[in-house]
Amino acid sequence: MVWNKNGTPTTLGVAGDNIDITDLTAYKFNQFMVHTFAVSGNTRLNYTFDDTGGNDYAFRHAVNGGADGTETSAASFNANAATSTDDNFEVIYGANLTGEEKLFMLFHIQNNGNGAGNAPDRNETVAKKDTTTDTAQYTRVDCFNDSTGNYAISSNLSVLGTD
Secondary structure, three states, rough: OOOOOOOOOOOOOEEEEEEEEEOOOOOOEEEEEEEEOOOEOOOEEEEOOOOOOOOOOOEEEOOOOOEEEEEEEEEEEEEOOOOOOOOEEEEEEEEEEOOOOEEEEEEEOOOOOOOOOOEEEEEEEEEEEOOOOOOOOOEEEEOOOOOOOEEOOOOOEEEEEOO
């Protein structure tokens, strides 16, 4: 299995709320890498695929090994349950099989304040996208902020894919 660059990586040239890749190849497996910096206010990383919302998503997440939280019939999914002014890095693995629900595993780290005196926060999430109305493989990922701040310049999203 060889991983290939999938789509055109996006790096923000100006502060904003959206980091999207709209030209993904319909690979069966994808790896998403997202790194954001907050420029002002709080930010949160949320995801949709093929620009769909509605109630197509369900997810379960745990923060720093704590109790699971669940969301069902959601318009998107996210890994960091709380908004933050911190730097964030996520690695997401996705299964993108035709006719099947799209499954995701997310691993998230947040710096939780500068310096060695502050341990980073971690979040683990599993998510799925319902395919009741759309059974095709996704070819677009949208990463967006739903909080008060903006992602800073140089925040970025890259994707690898393989069959």
